[in-house]
Amino acid sequence: MILEKKKTFNDFAASKGLRSTRQRDIILDIFLSTHEHISVEELYLKVKSSNPGIGHATVYRTLKLFAEAGLAREILLHDGQTRYEHVVKGEHHDHLVCTGCNSIIEFEDETIEKLQSEIAARHGFLINSHKMEIYGLCANCRR
Amino acid sequence: MILEKKKTFNDFAASKGLRSTRQRDIILDIFLSTHEHISVEELYLKVKSSNPGIGHATVYRTLKLFAEAGLAREILLHDGQTRYEHVVKGEHHDHLVCTGCNSIIEFEDETIEKLQSEIAARHGFLINSHKMEIYGLCANCRR
DNA sequence: CGATATAATGAAAATGAATTTCAAAAGCAT
DNA sequence: ATGCTTTTGAAATTCATTTTCATTATATCG
Structure with missing residues:
Protein backbone atom coordinates (compact mmCIF):
# COMPACT_ATOMS: atom_id res chain seq x y z
CA MET A 1 0.00 0.00 0.00
CA ILE A 2 2.88 2.29 0.71
CA LEU A 3 4.55 1.16 -2.47
CA GLU A 4 1.34 1.84 -4.29
CA LYS A 5 1.28 5.39 -3.01
CA LYS A 6 4.87 5.92 -3.99
CA LYS A 7 3.99 4.72 -7.43
CA THR A 8 1.05 7.11 -7.53
CA PHE A 9 3.37 9.95 -6.74
CA ASN A 10 6.03 8.86 -9.17
CA ASP A 11 3.47 8.60 -11.92
CA PHE A 12 2.19 12.04 -11.08
CA ALA A 13 5.71 13.43 -11.03
CA ALA A 14 6.49 11.84 -14.35
CA SER A 15 3.33 13.18 -15.94
CA LYS A 16 4.15 16.67 -14.74
CA GLY A 17 7.81 16.49 -15.59
CA LEU A 18 8.81 16.87 -11.97
CA ARG A 19 12.21 15.72 -10.86
CA SER A 20 12.77 13.07 -8.30
CA THR A 21 14.58 14.44 -5.30
CA ARG A 22 15.88 13.13 -2.03
CA GLN A 23 13.71 15.62 -0.13
CA ARG A 24 10.47 14.52 -1.75
CA ASP A 25 11.29 10.89 -1.08
CA ILE A 26 11.96 11.59 2.57
CA ILE A 27 8.90 13.73 3.04
CA LEU A 28 6.71 11.15 1.35
CA ASP A 29 8.11 8.35 3.52
CA ILE A 30 7.48 10.31 6.66
CA PHE A 31 4.05 11.45 5.59
CA LEU A 32 3.07 7.87 4.85
CA SER A 33 4.30 6.81 8.27
CA THR A 34 2.12 9.32 10.10
CA HIS A 35 -1.37 9.12 11.42
CA GLU A 36 -4.14 11.14 9.96
CA HIS A 37 -4.64 14.89 10.17
CA ILE A 38 -1.08 15.96 10.52
CA SER A 39 -0.42 19.65 10.23
CA VAL A 40 2.33 20.97 8.02
CA GLU A 41 4.20 22.23 11.03
CA GLU A 42 4.00 18.85 12.75
CA LEU A 43 5.23 17.09 9.68
CA TYR A 44 8.00 19.63 9.26
CA LEU A 45 9.22 18.95 12.80
CA LYS A 46 9.17 15.20 12.20
CA VAL A 47 11.09 15.65 8.98
CA LYS A 48 13.58 17.95 10.57
CA SER A 49 14.33 15.59 13.43
CA SER A 50 15.79 13.02 11.07
CA ASN A 51 16.79 15.44 8.31
CA PRO A 52 17.77 18.78 9.78
CA GLY A 53 18.65 20.19 6.40
CA ILE A 54 15.16 20.14 4.95
CA GLY A 55 13.43 23.48 5.03
CA HIS A 56 10.04 24.77 5.88
CA ALA A 57 9.14 25.83 2.39
CA THR A 58 10.00 22.47 0.93
CA VAL A 59 7.60 20.71 3.25
CA TYR A 60 4.83 23.12 2.32
CA ARG A 61 5.55 22.80 -1.37
CA THR A 62 5.76 19.04 -1.22
CA LEU A 63 2.52 18.55 0.65
CA LYS A 64 0.75 20.61 -1.96
CA LEU A 65 2.17 18.26 -4.56
CA PHE A 66 0.90 15.26 -2.64
CA ALA A 67 -2.55 16.80 -2.63
CA GLU A 68 -2.36 17.45 -6.36
CA ALA A 69 -1.16 13.92 -6.90
CA GLY A 70 -4.24 12.71 -5.08
CA LEU A 71 -2.58 10.98 -2.17
CA ALA A 72 -3.26 13.60 0.46
CA ARG A 73 -6.19 15.86 1.17
CA GLU A 74 -6.15 19.26 2.78
CA ILE A 75 -8.45 19.62 5.75
CA LEU A 76 -9.28 22.82 7.54
CA LEU A 77 -10.40 22.47 11.10
CA HIS A 78 -10.61 25.46 13.39
CA ASP A 79 -7.13 25.72 14.79
CA GLY A 80 -5.62 27.91 12.12
CA GLN A 81 -3.43 25.21 10.67
CA THR A 82 -3.82 23.37 7.44
CA ARG A 83 -3.75 19.67 7.97
CA TYR A 84 -3.36 16.82 5.55
CA GLU A 85 -4.88 13.42 5.72
CA HIS A 86 -4.20 10.34 3.68
CA VAL A 87 -6.37 9.63 0.72
CA VAL A 88 -7.28 6.00 0.43
CA LYS A 89 -8.88 5.28 -2.88
CA GLY A 90 -12.38 3.90 -2.74
CA GLU A 91 -12.69 5.08 0.82
CA HIS A 92 -13.86 8.36 2.11
CA HIS A 93 -14.35 9.10 5.72
CA MET B 1 -36.63 38.02 11.85
CA ILE B 2 -34.04 40.72 12.15
CA LEU B 3 -35.58 41.81 15.41
CA GLU B 4 -35.51 38.24 16.57
CA LYS B 5 -31.79 38.02 15.88
CA LYS B 6 -31.16 41.23 17.69
CA LYS B 7 -33.01 39.82 20.63
CA THR B 8 -30.94 36.66 20.45
CA PHE B 9 -27.82 38.73 20.65
CA ASN B 10 -29.10 40.94 23.42
CA ASP B 11 -30.06 37.92 25.46
CA PHE B 12 -26.65 36.44 24.89
CA ALA B 13 -24.96 39.69 25.83
CA ALA B 14 -27.04 39.98 28.97
CA SER B 15 -26.28 36.41 29.97
CA LYS B 16 -22.57 37.03 29.56
CA GLY B 17 -22.55 40.42 31.21
CA LEU B 18 -21.48 42.10 27.99
CA ARG B 19 -22.12 45.77 27.53
CA SER B 20 -24.25 47.16 24.79
CA THR B 21 -22.24 49.37 22.49
CA ARG B 22 -22.84 51.46 19.43
CA GLN B 23 -20.25 49.45 17.49
CA ARG B 24 -21.87 46.11 18.15
CA ASP B 25 -25.25 47.47 17.13
CA ILE B 26 -23.86 48.80 13.88
CA ILE B 27 -21.93 45.67 13.06
CA LEU B 28 -24.94 43.50 13.80
CA ASP B 29 -27.17 45.64 11.58
CA ILE B 30 -24.73 45.46 8.72
CA PHE B 31 -24.09 41.76 9.16
CA LEU B 32 -27.82 41.09 9.08
CA SER B 33 -28.14 43.10 5.90
CA THR B 34 -25.54 41.06 4.04
CA HIS B 35 -25.76 37.95 1.98
CA GLU B 36 -24.26 34.70 3.03
CA HIS B 37 -20.58 33.85 3.31
CA ILE B 38 -19.18 37.24 3.95
CA SER B 39 -15.56 37.41 4.96
CA VAL B 40 -14.45 39.46 7.90
CA GLU B 41 -12.55 41.76 5.62
CA GLU B 42 -15.57 42.32 3.40
CA LEU B 43 -17.74 43.09 6.36
CA TYR B 44 -15.11 45.38 7.77
CA LEU B 45 -15.05 47.38 4.55
CA LYS B 46 -18.82 47.65 4.53
CA VAL B 47 -18.81 48.80 8.12
CA LYS B 48 -16.06 51.28 7.52
CA SER B 49 -17.80 52.87 4.58
CA SER B 50 -20.61 54.11 6.77
CA ASN B 51 -18.66 54.22 10.02
CA PRO B 52 -15.04 55.06 9.37
CA GLY B 53 -14.22 55.07 13.03
CA ILE B 54 -14.82 51.39 13.64
CA GLY B 55 -11.66 49.35 13.70
CA HIS B 56 -10.53 46.09 12.32
CA ALA B 57 -10.16 44.38 15.64
CA THR B 58 -13.66 45.28 16.71
CA VAL B 59 -15.17 43.63 13.66
CA TYR B 60 -13.17 40.48 14.27
CA ARG B 61 -14.08 40.45 17.94
CA THR B 62 -17.72 41.13 17.28
CA LEU B 63 -18.13 38.41 14.67
CA LYS B 64 -16.74 35.92 17.12
CA LEU B 65 -19.38 37.02 19.56
CA PHE B 66 -22.09 36.54 16.96
CA ALA B 67 -20.86 33.02 16.42
CA GLU B 68 -20.88 32.36 20.15
CA ALA B 69 -24.34 33.83 20.39
CA GLY B 70 -25.46 31.37 17.74
CA LEU B 71 -26.48 33.78 15.05
CA ALA B 72 -23.49 33.35 12.78
CA ARG B 73 -21.39 30.40 11.81
CA GLU B 74 -17.76 30.35 10.82
CA ILE B 75 -17.05 28.69 7.54
CA LEU B 76 -13.63 27.86 6.20
CA LEU B 77 -13.34 27.52 2.46
CA HIS B 78 -9.98 27.41 0.78
CA ASP B 79 -9.25 31.05 0.15
CA GLY B 80 -7.46 31.81 3.37
CA GLN B 81 -10.23 33.93 4.79
CA THR B 82 -12.67 33.12 7.52
CA ARG B 83 -16.20 33.71 6.41
CA TYR B 84 -19.42 33.93 8.36
CA GLU B 85 -22.84 32.87 7.33
CA HIS B 86 -26.19 33.48 8.94
CA VAL B 87 -27.61 30.85 11.21
CA VAL B 88 -31.30 30.37 10.65
CA LYS B 89 -32.78 28.23 13.33
CA GLY B 90 -34.41 25.04 12.18
CA GLU B 91 -32.61 25.33 8.89
CA HIS B 92 -29.25 24.06 7.91
CA HIS B 93 -27.82 24.20 4.48
C1' DC C 1 -26.87 63.02 39.17
C1' DG C 2 -21.78 62.19 39.53
C1' DA C 3 -18.00 59.10 40.75
C1' DT C 4 -16.02 54.83 40.16
C1' DA C 5 -15.14 50.43 38.35
C1' DT C 6 -14.78 47.72 34.50
C1' DA C 7 -15.53 46.50 29.76
C1' DA C 8 -14.87 47.82 24.99
C1' DT C 9 -12.55 50.21 21.50
C1' DG C 10 -8.98 51.65 17.98
C1' DA C 11 -4.39 52.04 16.41
C1' DA C 12 -0.44 49.95 16.12
C1' DA C 13 2.40 46.22 17.01
C1' DA C 14 2.84 41.37 17.21
C1' DT C 15 1.98 36.79 15.80
C1' DG C 16 1.99 32.97 12.95
C1' DA C 17 0.87 30.30 8.89
C1' DA C 18 1.91 30.23 4.26
C1' DT C 19 4.26 32.02 0.11
C1' DT C 20 7.79 34.22 -2.50
C1' DT C 21 12.43 35.44 -3.74
C1' DC C 22 16.77 34.34 -5.21
C1' DA C 23 21.31 32.46 -5.18
C1' DA C 24 23.23 28.00 -4.76
C1' DA C 25 22.72 23.06 -5.41
C1' DA C 26 20.89 19.04 -7.59
C1' DG C 27 18.76 16.30 -11.33
C1' DC C 28 18.54 15.10 -16.06
C1' DA C 29 19.25 14.81 -20.93
C1' DT C 30 22.71 14.94 -24.30
C1' DA D 1 31.26 15.86 -18.00
C1' DT D 2 28.31 19.95 -20.03
C1' DG D 3 24.73 22.82 -19.97
C1' DC D 4 19.89 23.66 -19.00
C1' DT D 5 16.20 23.65 -15.81
C1' DT D 6 14.12 22.43 -11.60
C1' DT D 7 14.42 22.32 -6.78
C1' DT D 8 15.99 23.70 -2.56
C1' DG D 9 16.86 26.44 1.85
C1' DA D 10 17.19 30.66 4.18
C1' DA D 11 15.45 34.77 4.69
C1' DA D 12 12.24 38.08 3.61
C1' DT D 13 7.50 38.93 2.65
C1' DT D 14 2.66 38.70 2.78
C1' DC D 15 -1.61 38.59 4.79
C1' DA D 16 -5.20 37.23 8.07
C1' DT D 17 -5.90 37.39 12.71
C1' DT D 18 -4.80 38.47 17.56
C1' DT D 19 -2.84 41.05 21.18
C1' DT D 20 -1.44 45.09 23.62
C1' DC D 21 -2.38 49.10 25.82
C1' DA D 22 -3.80 53.73 26.44
C1' DT D 23 -8.16 55.94 25.88
C1' DT D 24 -13.14 56.06 25.82
C1' DA D 25 -17.69 54.37 26.87
C1' DT D 26 -21.00 51.92 29.65
C1' DA D 27 -23.08 50.49 33.75
C1' DT D 28 -23.56 50.56 38.64
C1' DC D 29 -23.67 52.35 43.11
C1' DG D 30 -23.77 55.83 46.46
Whole structure:
Protein backbone atom coordinates (compact mmCIF):
# COMPACT_ATOMS: atom_id res chain seq x y z
CA MET A 1 0.00 0.00 0.00
CA ILE A 2 2.88 2.29 0.71
CA LEU A 3 4.55 1.16 -2.47
CA GLU A 4 1.34 1.84 -4.29
CA LYS A 5 1.28 5.39 -3.01
CA LYS A 6 4.87 5.92 -3.99
CA LYS A 7 3.99 4.72 -7.43
CA THR A 8 1.05 7.11 -7.53
CA PHE A 9 3.37 9.95 -6.74
CA ASN A 10 6.03 8.86 -9.17
CA ASP A 11 3.47 8.60 -11.92
CA PHE A 12 2.19 12.04 -11.08
CA ALA A 13 5.71 13.43 -11.03
CA ALA A 14 6.49 11.84 -14.35
CA SER A 15 3.33 13.18 -15.94
CA LYS A 16 4.15 16.67 -14.74
CA GLY A 17 7.81 16.49 -15.59
CA LEU A 18 8.81 16.87 -11.97
CA ARG A 19 12.21 15.72 -10.86
CA SER A 20 12.77 13.07 -8.30
CA THR A 21 14.58 14.44 -5.30
CA ARG A 22 15.88 13.13 -2.03
CA GLN A 23 13.71 15.62 -0.13
CA ARG A 24 10.47 14.52 -1.75
CA ASP A 25 11.29 10.89 -1.08
CA ILE A 26 11.96 11.59 2.57
CA ILE A 27 8.90 13.73 3.04
CA LEU A 28 6.71 11.15 1.35
CA ASP A 29 8.11 8.35 3.52
CA ILE A 30 7.48 10.31 6.66
CA PHE A 31 4.05 11.45 5.59
CA LEU A 32 3.07 7.87 4.85
CA SER A 33 4.30 6.81 8.27
CA THR A 34 2.12 9.32 10.10
CA HIS A 35 -1.37 9.12 11.42
CA GLU A 36 -4.14 11.14 9.96
CA HIS A 37 -4.64 14.89 10.17
CA ILE A 38 -1.08 15.96 10.52
CA SER A 39 -0.42 19.65 10.23
CA VAL A 40 2.33 20.97 8.02
CA GLU A 41 4.20 22.23 11.03
CA GLU A 42 4.00 18.85 12.75
CA LEU A 43 5.23 17.09 9.68
CA TYR A 44 8.00 19.63 9.26
CA LEU A 45 9.22 18.95 12.80
CA LYS A 46 9.17 15.20 12.20
CA VAL A 47 11.09 15.65 8.98
CA LYS A 48 13.58 17.95 10.57
CA SER A 49 14.33 15.59 13.43
CA SER A 50 15.79 13.02 11.07
CA ASN A 51 16.79 15.44 8.31
CA PRO A 52 17.77 18.78 9.78
CA GLY A 53 18.65 20.19 6.40
CA ILE A 54 15.16 20.14 4.95
CA GLY A 55 13.43 23.48 5.03
CA HIS A 56 10.04 24.77 5.88
CA ALA A 57 9.14 25.83 2.39
CA THR A 58 10.00 22.47 0.93
CA VAL A 59 7.60 20.71 3.25
CA TYR A 60 4.83 23.12 2.32
CA ARG A 61 5.55 22.80 -1.37
CA THR A 62 5.76 19.04 -1.22
CA LEU A 63 2.52 18.55 0.65
CA LYS A 64 0.75 20.61 -1.96
CA LEU A 65 2.17 18.26 -4.56
CA PHE A 66 0.90 15.26 -2.64
CA ALA A 67 -2.55 16.80 -2.63
CA GLU A 68 -2.36 17.45 -6.36
CA ALA A 69 -1.16 13.92 -6.90
CA GLY A 70 -4.24 12.71 -5.08
CA LEU A 71 -2.58 10.98 -2.17
CA ALA A 72 -3.26 13.60 0.46
CA ARG A 73 -6.19 15.86 1.17
CA GLU A 74 -6.15 19.26 2.78
CA ILE A 75 -8.45 19.62 5.75
CA LEU A 76 -9.28 22.82 7.54
CA LEU A 77 -10.40 22.47 11.10
CA HIS A 78 -10.61 25.46 13.39
CA ASP A 79 -7.13 25.72 14.79
CA GLY A 80 -5.62 27.91 12.12
CA GLN A 81 -3.43 25.21 10.67
CA THR A 82 -3.82 23.37 7.44
CA ARG A 83 -3.75 19.67 7.97
CA TYR A 84 -3.36 16.82 5.55
CA GLU A 85 -4.88 13.42 5.72
CA HIS A 86 -4.20 10.34 3.68
CA VAL A 87 -6.37 9.63 0.72
CA VAL A 88 -7.28 6.00 0.43
CA LYS A 89 -8.88 5.28 -2.88
CA GLY A 90 -12.38 3.90 -2.74
CA GLU A 91 -12.69 5.08 0.82
CA HIS A 92 -13.86 8.36 2.11
CA HIS A 93 -14.35 9.10 5.72
CA ASP A 94 -15.75 12.13 7.43
CA HIS A 95 -15.13 13.47 10.88
CA LEU A 96 -16.77 13.87 14.23
CA VAL A 97 -14.74 16.63 15.85
CA CYS A 98 -14.99 16.93 19.62
CA THR A 99 -14.86 20.55 20.70
CA GLY A 100 -14.14 19.43 24.24
CA CYS A 101 -10.92 17.49 23.82
CA ASN A 102 -10.21 18.10 20.10
CA SER A 103 -10.26 14.41 19.36
CA ILE A 104 -11.44 13.29 15.98
CA ILE A 105 -13.54 10.24 15.25
CA GLU A 106 -13.71 9.10 11.68
CA PHE A 107 -16.70 7.54 10.06
CA GLU A 108 -17.86 6.52 6.68
CA ASP A 109 -21.38 6.38 5.41
CA GLU A 110 -22.24 5.10 2.02
CA THR A 111 -25.76 6.42 2.06
CA ILE A 112 -24.57 9.95 2.65
CA GLU A 113 -22.14 9.61 -0.23
CA LYS A 114 -24.95 8.45 -2.43
CA LEU A 115 -27.18 11.33 -1.41
CA GLN A 116 -24.39 13.74 -2.17
CA SER A 117 -24.12 12.39 -5.68
CA GLU A 118 -27.85 12.80 -6.17
CA ILE A 119 -27.80 16.36 -4.92
CA ALA A 120 -24.87 17.21 -7.14
CA ALA A 121 -26.57 15.68 -10.15
CA ARG A 122 -29.68 17.68 -9.44
CA HIS A 123 -27.61 20.87 -9.72
CA GLY A 124 -25.60 19.78 -12.73
CA PHE A 125 -22.59 19.76 -10.48
CA LEU A 126 -19.58 17.50 -11.03
CA ILE A 127 -18.17 16.33 -7.70
CA ASN A 128 -14.48 16.27 -7.24
CA SER A 129 -14.26 15.86 -3.50
CA HIS A 130 -16.11 16.70 -0.38
CA LYS A 131 -15.75 16.99 3.29
CA MET A 132 -18.07 16.82 6.19
CA GLU A 133 -17.37 17.61 9.77
CA ILE A 134 -19.72 17.24 12.67
CA TYR A 135 -18.87 19.29 15.72
CA GLY A 136 -19.95 18.51 19.23
CA LEU A 137 -18.92 16.59 22.31
CA CYS A 138 -17.58 13.07 22.34
CA ALA A 139 -18.86 10.47 24.77
CA ASN A 140 -16.09 11.25 27.26
CA CYS A 141 -16.57 14.98 27.27
CA ARG A 142 -20.35 14.90 27.56
CA ARG A 143 -20.79 14.42 31.23
CA MET B 1 -36.63 38.02 11.85
CA ILE B 2 -34.04 40.72 12.15
CA LEU B 3 -35.58 41.81 15.41
CA GLU B 4 -35.51 38.24 16.57
CA LYS B 5 -31.79 38.02 15.88
CA LYS B 6 -31.16 41.23 17.69
CA LYS B 7 -33.01 39.82 20.63
CA THR B 8 -30.94 36.66 20.45
CA PHE B 9 -27.82 38.73 20.65
CA ASN B 10 -29.10 40.94 23.42
CA ASP B 11 -30.06 37.92 25.46
CA PHE B 12 -26.65 36.44 24.89
CA ALA B 13 -24.96 39.69 25.83
CA ALA B 14 -27.04 39.98 28.97
CA SER B 15 -26.28 36.41 29.97
CA LYS B 16 -22.57 37.03 29.56
CA GLY B 17 -22.55 40.42 31.21
CA LEU B 18 -21.48 42.10 27.99
CA ARG B 19 -22.12 45.77 27.53
CA SER B 20 -24.25 47.16 24.79
CA THR B 21 -22.24 49.37 22.49
CA ARG B 22 -22.84 51.46 19.43
CA GLN B 23 -20.25 49.45 17.49
CA ARG B 24 -21.87 46.11 18.15
CA ASP B 25 -25.25 47.47 17.13
CA ILE B 26 -23.86 48.80 13.88
CA ILE B 27 -21.93 45.67 13.06
CA LEU B 28 -24.94 43.50 13.80
CA ASP B 29 -27.17 45.64 11.58
CA ILE B 30 -24.73 45.46 8.72
CA PHE B 31 -24.09 41.76 9.16
CA LEU B 32 -27.82 41.09 9.08
CA SER B 33 -28.14 43.10 5.90
CA THR B 34 -25.54 41.06 4.04
CA HIS B 35 -25.76 37.95 1.98
CA GLU B 36 -24.26 34.70 3.03
CA HIS B 37 -20.58 33.85 3.31
CA ILE B 38 -19.18 37.24 3.95
CA SER B 39 -15.56 37.41 4.96
CA VAL B 40 -14.45 39.46 7.90
CA GLU B 41 -12.55 41.76 5.62
CA GLU B 42 -15.57 42.32 3.40
CA LEU B 43 -17.74 43.09 6.36
CA TYR B 44 -15.11 45.38 7.77
CA LEU B 45 -15.05 47.38 4.55
CA LYS B 46 -18.82 47.65 4.53
CA VAL B 47 -18.81 48.80 8.12
CA LYS B 48 -16.06 51.28 7.52
CA SER B 49 -17.80 52.87 4.58
CA SER B 50 -20.61 54.11 6.77
CA ASN B 51 -18.66 54.22 10.02
CA PRO B 52 -15.04 55.06 9.37
CA GLY B 53 -14.22 55.07 13.03
CA ILE B 54 -14.82 51.39 13.64
CA GLY B 55 -11.66 49.35 13.70
CA HIS B 56 -10.53 46.09 12.32
CA ALA B 57 -10.16 44.38 15.64
CA THR B 58 -13.66 45.28 16.71
CA VAL B 59 -15.17 43.63 13.66
CA TYR B 60 -13.17 40.48 14.27
CA ARG B 61 -14.08 40.45 17.94
CA THR B 62 -17.72 41.13 17.28
CA LEU B 63 -18.13 38.41 14.67
CA LYS B 64 -16.74 35.92 17.12
CA LEU B 65 -19.38 37.02 19.56
CA PHE B 66 -22.09 36.54 16.96
CA ALA B 67 -20.86 33.02 16.42
CA GLU B 68 -20.88 32.36 20.15
CA ALA B 69 -24.34 33.83 20.39
CA GLY B 70 -25.46 31.37 17.74
CA LEU B 71 -26.48 33.78 15.05
CA ALA B 72 -23.49 33.35 12.78
CA ARG B 73 -21.39 30.40 11.81
CA GLU B 74 -17.76 30.35 10.82
CA ILE B 75 -17.05 28.69 7.54
CA LEU B 76 -13.63 27.86 6.20
CA LEU B 77 -13.34 27.52 2.46
CA HIS B 78 -9.98 27.41 0.78
CA ASP B 79 -9.25 31.05 0.15
CA GLY B 80 -7.46 31.81 3.37
CA GLN B 81 -10.23 33.93 4.79
CA THR B 82 -12.67 33.12 7.52
CA ARG B 83 -16.20 33.71 6.41
CA TYR B 84 -19.42 33.93 8.36
CA GLU B 85 -22.84 32.87 7.33
CA HIS B 86 -26.19 33.48 8.94
CA VAL B 87 -27.61 30.85 11.21
CA VAL B 88 -31.30 30.37 10.65
CA LYS B 89 -32.78 28.23 13.33
CA GLY B 90 -34.41 25.04 12.18
CA GLU B 91 -32.61 25.33 8.89
CA HIS B 92 -29.25 24.06 7.91
CA HIS B 93 -27.82 24.20 4.48
CA ASP B 94 -24.64 22.81 3.08
CA HIS B 95 -22.57 23.92 0.15
CA LEU B 96 -21.60 22.94 -3.33
CA VAL B 97 -18.43 24.91 -3.94
CA CYS B 98 -17.37 25.36 -7.54
CA THR B 99 -13.62 25.28 -7.86
CA GLY B 100 -13.93 26.78 -11.32
CA CYS B 101 -15.67 30.07 -10.58
CA ASN B 102 -15.79 29.96 -6.77
CA SER B 103 -19.53 30.19 -6.76
CA ILE B 104 -21.43 28.53 -3.98
CA ILE B 105 -24.69 26.70 -4.30
CA GLU B 106 -26.56 25.96 -1.12
CA PHE B 107 -28.64 22.93 -0.49
CA GLU B 108 -30.41 21.27 2.32
CA ASP B 109 -31.08 17.60 2.73
CA GLU B 110 -33.11 16.27 5.57
CA THR B 111 -32.05 12.69 5.03
CA ILE B 112 -28.40 13.58 5.38
CA GLU B 113 -29.16 15.43 8.58
CA LYS B 114 -30.95 12.39 9.90
CA LEU B 115 -28.09 10.09 8.99
CA GLN B 116 -25.70 12.41 10.77
CA SER B 117 -27.73 12.16 13.93
CA GLU B 118 -27.70 8.39 13.72
CA ILE B 119 -23.96 8.28 13.21
CA ALA B 120 -23.39 10.61 16.10
CA ALA B 121 -25.65 8.57 18.34
CA ARG B 122 -23.77 5.44 17.40
CA HIS B 123 -20.58 7.05 18.72
CA GLY B 124 -22.12 8.56 21.82
CA PHE B 125 -21.45 11.94 20.28
CA LEU B 126 -23.54 15.03 21.00
CA ILE B 127 -23.87 17.15 17.87
CA ASN B 128 -23.55 20.86 18.17
CA SER B 129 -23.16 21.81 14.53
CA HIS B 130 -21.81 20.47 11.34
CA LYS B 131 -20.72 21.49 7.95
CA MET B 132 -20.48 19.80 4.67
CA GLU B 133 -18.89 21.06 1.53
CA ILE B 134 -18.83 19.38 -1.81
CA TYR B 135 -16.14 20.55 -4.19
CA GLY B 136 -16.28 20.28 -7.92
CA LEU B 137 -17.44 22.09 -11.02
CA CYS B 138 -20.77 23.79 -11.43
CA ALA B 139 -22.90 23.31 -14.52
CA ASN B 140 -21.41 26.40 -16.15
CA CYS B 141 -17.81 25.50 -15.59
CA ARG B 142 -18.10 21.90 -16.69
CA ARG B 143 -17.90 22.26 -20.39
C1' DC C 1 -26.87 63.02 39.17
C1' DG C 2 -21.78 62.19 39.53
C1' DA C 3 -18.00 59.10 40.75
C1' DT C 4 -16.02 54.83 40.16
C1' DA C 5 -15.14 50.43 38.35
C1' DT C 6 -14.78 47.72 34.50
C1' DA C 7 -15.53 46.50 29.76
C1' DA C 8 -14.87 47.82 24.99
C1' DT C 9 -12.55 50.21 21.50
C1' DG C 10 -8.98 51.65 17.98
C1' DA C 11 -4.39 52.04 16.41
C1' DA C 12 -0.44 49.95 16.12
C1' DA C 13 2.40 46.22 17.01
C1' DA C 14 2.84 41.37 17.21
C1' DT C 15 1.98 36.79 15.80
C1' DG C 16 1.99 32.97 12.95
C1' DA C 17 0.87 30.30 8.89
C1' DA C 18 1.91 30.23 4.26
C1' DT C 19 4.26 32.02 0.11
C1' DT C 20 7.79 34.22 -2.50
C1' DT C 21 12.43 35.44 -3.74
C1' DC C 22 16.77 34.34 -5.21
C1' DA C 23 21.31 32.46 -5.18
C1' DA C 24 23.23 28.00 -4.76
C1' DA C 25 22.72 23.06 -5.41
C1' DA C 26 20.89 19.04 -7.59
C1' DG C 27 18.76 16.30 -11.33
C1' DC C 28 18.54 15.10 -16.06
C1' DA C 29 19.25 14.81 -20.93
C1' DT C 30 22.71 14.94 -24.30
C1' DA D 1 31.26 15.86 -18.00
C1' DT D 2 28.31 19.95 -20.03
C1' DG D 3 24.73 22.82 -19.97
C1' DC D 4 19.89 23.66 -19.00
C1' DT D 5 16.20 23.65 -15.81
C1' DT D 6 14.12 22.43 -11.60
C1' DT D 7 14.42 22.32 -6.78
C1' DT D 8 15.99 23.70 -2.56
C1' DG D 9 16.86 26.44 1.85
C1' DA D 10 17.19 30.66 4.18
C1' DA D 11 15.45 34.77 4.69
C1' DA D 12 12.24 38.08 3.61
C1' DT D 13 7.50 38.93 2.65
C1' DT D 14 2.66 38.70 2.78
C1' DC D 15 -1.61 38.59 4.79
C1' DA D 16 -5.20 37.23 8.07
C1' DT D 17 -5.90 37.39 12.71
C1' DT D 18 -4.80 38.47 17.56
C1' DT D 19 -2.84 41.05 21.18
C1' DT D 20 -1.44 45.09 23.62
C1' DC D 21 -2.38 49.10 25.82
C1' DA D 22 -3.80 53.73 26.44
C1' DT D 23 -8.16 55.94 25.88
C1' DT D 24 -13.14 56.06 25.82
C1' DA D 25 -17.69 54.37 26.87
C1' DT D 26 -21.00 51.92 29.65
C1' DA D 27 -23.08 50.49 33.75
C1' DT D 28 -23.56 50.56 38.64
C1' DC D 29 -23.67 52.35 43.11
C1' DG D 30 -23.77 55.83 46.46
